[in-house]
Amino acid sequence: MIEVIGIPGSHEYDVACKFRDAFAAQWPGIATSPASEEIIRIAANAKLSGYQVSDIDIVIGAVFNRQRHFVVRKLIKDKDGNAITGVKARVQNFFCAVEVKGQDGDGVAFQGDEINVRYKGNWKSATDQNVKQVHALKAYFEHQHLDLFIYRCVVLDGLGELPLTGITTQPEAGAVASVFTAGEFLASIAGVYGLNKWNSEYSVSSCKQEVARKAIDAPMFHQVQPTRIDRKRMDRIVTAMPEAKAFAALLGQQRVHIRGHGGTGKTVLMLQSAHLAYQDHGRRCLVLTYNIALAADIRRLLALLGVPSAIEGGGVEVKTAMSFIYTWLSRLGVKSVQTGFGDYEKLCAECLEMIDQGAITRADIEQKIDEDPELLCFDAIIVDEAQDWPQPEARLLSAIYGGHKVSIADGREQLLRGKPTDWGRTLSDEHQSQDHSFTRCLRMKRNLGLFANTVARIASLNWEIEPNDQAAGGKVILRRGGYGDDPELVRRVVAEAASAGNEPVDLLHCVPPAAVLAADAGRSSRLSEEFKKMGYATWDGVDDKVRAEFPRSPDLFRILQYDSVRGLEGWAAVLDHFDEAWAYKANYWLSHFNSDPEGPPDPQRAASTAASRWCMIPLTRPMDTLVVTWSDDNSPIVKILLEAARRHSDFVEVL
Numbered sequence: 001m002i003e004v005i006g007i008p009g010s011h012e013y014d015v016a017c018k019f020r021d022a023f024a025a026q027w028p029g030i031a032t033s034p035a036s037e038e039i040i041r042i043a044a045n046a047k048l049s050g051y052q053v054s055d056i057d058i059v060i061g062a063v064f065n066r067q068r069h070f071v072v073r074k075l076i077k078d079k080d081g082n083a084i085t086g087v088k089a090r091v092q093n094f095f096c097a098v099e100v101k102g103q104d105g106d107g108v109a110f111q112g113d114e115i116n117v118r119y120k121g122n123w124k125s126a127t128d129q130n131v132k133q134v135h136a137l138k139a140y141f142e143h144q145h146l147d148l149f150i151y152r153c154v155v156l157d158g159l160g161e162l163p164l165t166g167i168t169t170q171p172e173a174g175a176v177a178s179v180f181t182a183g184e185f186l187a188s189i190a191g192v193y194g195l196n197k198w199n200s201e202y203s204v205s206s207c208k209q210e211v212a213r214k215a216i217d218a219p220m221f222h223q224v225q226p227t228r229i230d231r232k233r234m235d236r237i238v239t240a241m242p243e244a245k246a247f248a249a250l251l252g253q254q255r256v257h258i259r260g261h262g263g264t265g266k267t268v269l270m271l272q273s274a275h276l277a278y279q280d281h282g283r284r285c286l287v288l289t290y291n292i293a294l295a296a297d298i299r300r301l302l303a304l305l306g307v308p309s310a311i312e313g314g315g316v317e318v319k320t321a322m323s324f325i326y327t328w329l330s331r332l333g334v335k336s337v338q339t340g341f342g343d344y345e346k347l348c349a350e351c352l353e354m355i356d357q358g359a360i361t362r363a364d365i366e367q368k369i370d371e372d373p374e375l376l377c378f379d380a381i382i383v384d385e386a387q388d389w390p391q392p393e394a395r396l397l398s399a400i401y402g403g404h405k406v407s408i409a410d411g412r413e414q415l416l417r418g419k420p421t422d423w424g425r426t427l428s429d430e431h432q433s434q435d436h437s438f439t440r441c442l443r444m445k446r447n448l449g450l451f452a453n454t455v456a457r458i459a460s461l462n463w464e465i466e467p468n469d470q471a472a473g474g475k476v477i478l479r480r481g482g483y484g485d486d487p488e489l490v491r492r493v494v495a496e497a498a499s500a501g502n503e504p505v506d507l508l509h510c511v512p513p514a515a516v517l518a519a520d521a522g523r524s525s526r527l528s529e530e531f532k533k534m535g536y537a538t539w540d541g542v543d544d545k546v547r548a549e550f551p552r553s554p555d556l557f558r559i560l561q562y563d564s565v566r567g568l569e570g571w572a573a574v575l576d577h578f579d580e581a582w583a584y585k586a587n588y589w590l591s592h593f594n595s596d597p598e599g600p601p602d603p604q605r606a607a608s609t610a611a612s613r614w615c616m617i618p619l620t621r622p623m624d625t626l627v628v629t630w631s632d633d634n635s636p637i638v639k640i641l642l643e644a645a646r647r648h649s650d651f652v653e654v655l
Contacts (some may be wrong), residue, residue: 005223006044007306011059015100016044019060019185025180027068041221047303048220049296049548052327052375053136054317055309058098058155061221063212064091070183074169076191078202078467089186089195089202091211095141096134096151096189101126102312104158113192115154119312122370127174128153129374143545146215147246149206149598151189157179179645214352214546219552226304227292227503227554229571229580229623233268234305247407250274252283252380256407263622264444266409267567270382271298273407274316275307281381282314287319288397290385293547293560295320300550311373320498321383325393327375328400331368333361348392355399365400374453383408385566389421443569445474445624447651452619454644459612465620478645479655483509484530489655493627497571500624504536508570510562510618512580516542525559526575566617573622579635581618608636 002020006013006605019042024031030038040062048054067089075085101108115126135151141148146492154175156162161177162169173191176184190196190204197203223324226234240248251273274285290293296316308315316572323349329335336353354360369376381401383389386408397408444452449467451474456463477493479486497507515526523543531538539551541560551558558570562581565573575581590607600606615637619626630638645652 001033002031002040002042003221004042004044004291005221006046007304010306010308011102011157012100012275012308013044015098015157016042016058016181016306019058019098019182021181022182022185023062026070029066031384033066037066038062038068039216041084041216043221045303045306045308046220047299047550048136048140049299049550051136051139052268053132053523054319056097056137057100057132057310059220060094060096060098061216061218062091062095063093063216065207070186071151072187072190072195072202073183074187074191075167076173076187077194079194079196080525081194081486084195084202086196087202090188090198091186092203092205093207093209094151094186094189094204095206095212095215096153097130097137098153098155099126099130099133100155100157100645102158103156106154108159110163110170113173115156115171115175119373122372128365130154130174132176132374139243140220141215141218144210144214144218146218147207148302149213151204151206152183152192153189153287160319175529195648212349219549222552224300224303224552225554227506229506230301230304233301236268237271237275237301237305241269243274244272245280247273248280251277251285251407252405254404258407258409260410267298267384270384271301271316271407274380274382275305276315277305277380278316281479284314284377285316285380285382286324286378287316287318287382288324288384289318289536289567290321290388291564291566292320292544293541293564294384296548296550297568303550311377311557313585314379318499321389325396328368328396330367331376332364345390345392345632348390348396349448352392352396352399355396379405381406386410387421391421420526442468443470443623444454444468444620447472447474447648448476448620448622448624448626449474451476451644451648451652452616453624455619455640456616456649458640458643459609461609461613461616461617463613463616473624474622475625476645476648476652477492477655478627478641478652479627479629480532480633481629481631482575483627483629484527486655487534489627490531490536493572493574493625494536496625497500502571505539505551505554505556505558506558506571507574508568508621509557509559509564510565510576510581510621511542512562512577512584514580514584515577516561526621528557528559531557531559562618565621569621570625571623572625572627573618574627574629575618576629577631578615578618578628578641579630579638582611582615582635582637583632585614612640613638 002023004016004020023040032637034243043059046059047547069088072085072089074088075083078084103117103118109116116123118128134152135432138150152174156175157178159177160179161600175187176188186204211560249255253459258266258269274287277283277285295318302316309317329347329351332351334347387410446467446469449465453464456557509527511525511527517526522545524540525542528540537556538554539558541547541564547564589610590603628641645654
């Protein structure tokens with residue numbers, strides 16, 4: 001069995017099909033053989049969430065239970081350094097990271113086994129890029145408790161054949177030309193580190209067969225299936241609003257500032273602009289967010305759209321802000337790789353001071369970008385939830401890339417990290433900014449917008465959105481007791497979502513910290529355990545490793561802690577034990593105020609207001625249905641919700 005995973009139309013997908021055809025020609029009948037006997041999966045434009053390298057052009061995994069061989073017809077070395085050719089080698093299994101380059105002969109140069117390609121007039125190492133992909137892929141499998149040796153290969157698709165030096169091909173290993181056989185590919189990857197011998201037989205293998213069987217079923221080898229909501233989101237990205245086209249032309253040239261409450265379309269406009277900047281202008285945009293789950297969700301959407309992130313040809317990359325800035329701190333010598341996440345703002349301020357004083361020059365920064373363009377070279381930066389960035393962090397980003405390259409999306413009154421960031425002081429004054437404010441709620445149906453506004457008014461918050469009159473309906477269900485305690489309600493919510501054409505993955509479930517269970521194998525939620533008893537499968541994003549990898553199956557319930565849902569949405573949003581989440585935030589803010597001698601005169605009230613303001617984030621996640629559960633009837637947020645329910649009894653159901 002041979003499968004090609006990916007979206008047709010890209011250069012990488014076309015090369016993936018070349019691999020499919022080469023394997024089918026090498027081993028006749030393999031394309032139709034049962035997967036239990038042998039399977040080859042070829043993933044084009046593979047996305048790795050949460051790793052230094054997030055895009056790999058092609059990943060190939062293969063597992064053979066029957067005898068499969070190839071003949072080495074080029075001169076390579078074995079593990080002992082002996083030159084060999086003409087030998088027969090067995091293929092047990094292999095996993096390989098493949099980098100695809102389209103440069104012609106003038107744009108490719110060889111130095112030993114190192115392949116260099118010309119990009120924008122400069123030479124860069126395709127081999128180094130491929131090695132980084134190997135490390136990222138190995139780390140990906142290690143996070144799944146799988147230990148694999150990863151092979152590597154560069155496809156020089158702009159060359160009809162590899163050049164010769166005497167009788168030796170260049171490079172000697174780790175590359176194939178545009179036209180290749182499966183035997184040439186296998187000999188090339190085996191020759192990088194030397195062909196192994198196993199039981200007196202030359203062989204290619206990455207791991208034990210039982211490990212390979214697990215690895216070949218890893219999420220990256222499964223096609224992401226778009227749901228009905230996914231398709232709507234994809235349509236919104238490619239069918240851009242007029243502002244997006246204007247903003248796309250400006251990205252990287254001057255600042256674009258997008259403002260709006262949750263659900264008003266900030267993220268959509270941001271992605272529309274980045275997509276058009278890539279599509280129409282060939283720019284490479286970086287989207288920075290603090291939310292790991294949101295970063296994974298955006299990567300999922302970009303994967304469905306087939307949007308690349310490589311430096312050649314442009315694209316859209318998504319990273320978490322803190323990890324990206326830490327990368328820069330490490331590259332500029334302010335911190336070592338081993339340094340933890342403590343004193344983050346202090347380190348940002350220290351680095352900024354070094355730049356201001358000339359200890360780190362513009363030339364130093366440009367040199368770091370040239371050394372690793374895949375990781376650091378971007379034409380434009382888009383900052384999500386810009387109001388929450390620490391001031392030194394924001395100033396440092398602008399100092400590195402220039403204020404004109406940094407555009408921002410501002411969540412208005414949705415502060416999580418203290419005082420709002422002053423981006424006006426951060427970004428270069430000589431570059432004119434383009435501002436756009438959103439007030440109409442595009443995510444939620446009209447009733448949900450009305451309910452959110454009422455909650456905000458009762459809580460005395462300076463918060464209001466314009467309900468969407470073009471999307472009538474929407475309902476709210478309030479229940480005393482946990483969501484998992486009511487299987488009938490769970491089945492009802494699932495059935496109503498399904499009747500509207502939605503999948504389980506279109507539902508969003510939020511849990512408080514107290515509902516998270518820790519174990520040696522990772523973290524999980526009580527709600528996930530309750531769902532499994534009901535026969536439902538879950539994507540339990542309370543675990544860091546799970547959260548970094550977006551769900552690939554539509555049959556999974558998404559579960560996240562409240563702090564991880566910012567920017568996300570669901571047809572139905574379930575806010576489980578909402579009173580506990582409110583109390584957790586109030587206590588956090590209270591401790592913060594009490595430790596601040598210049599804090600407000602009434603810390604208790606300030607903490608209560610801050611917690612209620614934070615509550616507006618999860619309350620604005622649903623599109624159609626909001627479900628809220630609680631345990632403590634005396635909780636301030638429960639009293640607010642019940643009063644809002646009384647005022648909207650026509651569409652709020654209290655169980």
